[in-house]
Amino acid sequence: MKRPLxxxxxxxxxxxxxxxxxxxxxxxxxxxxxxxxxxxxPAPAADxxxxxxxxxxxxxxxxxxxxxxxxxxxxxxxxxxxxxxSTLAQAKKKLGTEGQDLQVxxxxxxxxxxxPAIMKRYVTQYxxxxxxxxxxxxxxxxxxxxxxxxxxxxxxxxATGYLMAHTASTIVLDRQGNVRLILNPAMESSEMASDLxxxxx
Amino acid sequence: xxxxxxxxxxILAVLALLMLACGREQPAGGGPATVQxxxxxxxxxxxxxxxxxxxxxxxxxxxxxxxxxxxxxxxESVEVHQSTMSGNVAHMAPAQSVAVPAxxxxxxEPGGYHVMLVKLKQDLVLGEPFPVTLxxxxxxxxxxxxxxxxxxG
Numbered sequence: 001m002k003r004p005l006x007x008x009x010x011x012x013x014x015x016x017x018x019x020x021x022x023x024x025x026x027x028x029x030x031x032x033x034x035x036x037x038x039x040x041x042p043a044p045a046a047d048x049x050x051x052x053x054x055x056x057x058x059x060x061x062x063x064x065x066x067x068x069x070x071x072x073x074x075x076x077x078x079x080x081x082x083x084x085x086s087t088l089a090q091a092k093k094k095l096g097t098e099g100q101d102l103q104v105x106x107x108x109x110x111x112x113x114x115x116p117a118i119m120k121r122y123v124t125q126y127x128x129x130x131x132x133x134x135x136x137x138x139x140x141x142x143x144x145x146x147x148x149x150x151x152x153x154x155x156x157x158x159a160t161g162y163l164m165a166h167t168a169s170t171i172v173l174d175r176q177g178n179v180r181l182i183l184n185p186a187m188e189s190s191e192m193a194s195d196l197x198x199x200x201x
Numbered sequence: 202x203x204x205x206x207x208x209x210x211x212i213l214a215v216l217a218l219l220m221l222a223c224g225r226e227q228p229a230g231g232g233p234a235t236v237q238x239x240x241x242x243x244x245x246x247x248x249x250x251x252x253x254x255x256x257x258x259x260x261x262x263x264x265x266x267x268x269x270x271x272x273x274x275x276x277e278s279v280e281v282h283q284s285t286m287s288g289n290v291a292h293m294a295p296a297q298s299v300a301v302p303a304x305x306x307x308x309x310e311p312g313g314y315h316v317m318l319v320k321l322k323q324d325l326v327l328g329e330p331f332p333v334t335l336x337x338x339x340x341x342x343x344x345x346x347x348x349x350x351x352x353x354g
């Protein structure tokens with residue numbers, strides 16, 4: 001009496017295992033949805049060396065082994081820059097332990113006003129691991145040209161002083177230091193996390 | 202004649218007041234704007250830095266209104282700004298006024314309209330609300346408490 005029951009049970013179990021396996025196989029074959037822009041033919045990111053909020057000069061290539069999210073902004077920017085920094089901080093949290101392999105870098109396009117002290121206070125309020133980069137005007141000019149980043153002073157009020165127009169995309173490098181992904185400020189943190197997971201794989 | 206004239210003027214004035222009162226009870230019929238400001242929030246920020254306040258302005262009235270300015274004791278200066286994207290480039294420009302048409306709502310949200318708090322006089326601390334006052338052409342001053350929280354999404 002017991003044997004047929006066990007056999008039937010095993011058959012059911014086997015059927016479930018096969019079904020789950022087949023579903024997983026189908027799912028894994030489907031291309032993962034990308035919310036930003038994934039670069040199909042990743043090229044090595046041009047290296048640079050600038051002053052950082054860690055108190056030392058860092059090279060972009062120092063971060064090899066981690067994925068790097070590089071954003072260009074300025075600290076008196078009230079809207080798009082905090083939006084992007086907050087979203088990146090949340091995405092990093094959503095990545096869990098994988099998030100430890102993501103380094104966020106915020107390079108100022110306003111080195112005239114963004115001192116290392118201001119930069120440090122600014123970036124670490126989003127996540128203590130975030131690093132601010134403070135290039136000289138000449139370094140900034142060169143780096144932004146290489147990366148296709150636009151920045152320009154725009155008139156503001158007496159209180160704000162000048163404002164900066166700037167490219168608001170985040171450039172993501174994979175662990176090997178290739179430019180792999182572009183994120184935009186309109187993305188939600190879950191979307192950024194999903195894209196970053198692809199780069200971290 | 203003079204007395205009669207004054208009486209007539211008084212009647213007219215009373216009638217005018219009555220009409221205004223009627224108007225007030227019928228917002229859909231062209232009465233004064235009934236503006237509400239809801240969901241005000243800001244991210245935490247440090248003294249000396251720049252902050253941003255977001256909210257929704259709803260005009261339930263029958264008349265258009267205009268936001269002409271915002272004040273707050275927490276910053277040296279308060280301005281209404283609008284972020285716009287041209288391609289991948291973010292621009293920001295001060296907005297002198299923001300129209301709030303009758304029956305419509307206007308969203309102040311990241312990447313769009315926002316109130317810029319210039320040079321904060323105090324830290325904006327998570328969970329500690331602070332006041333702002335919105336000035337409207339028709340509805341006058343409306344004060345709201347701004348929740349300090351992390352952005353969602």
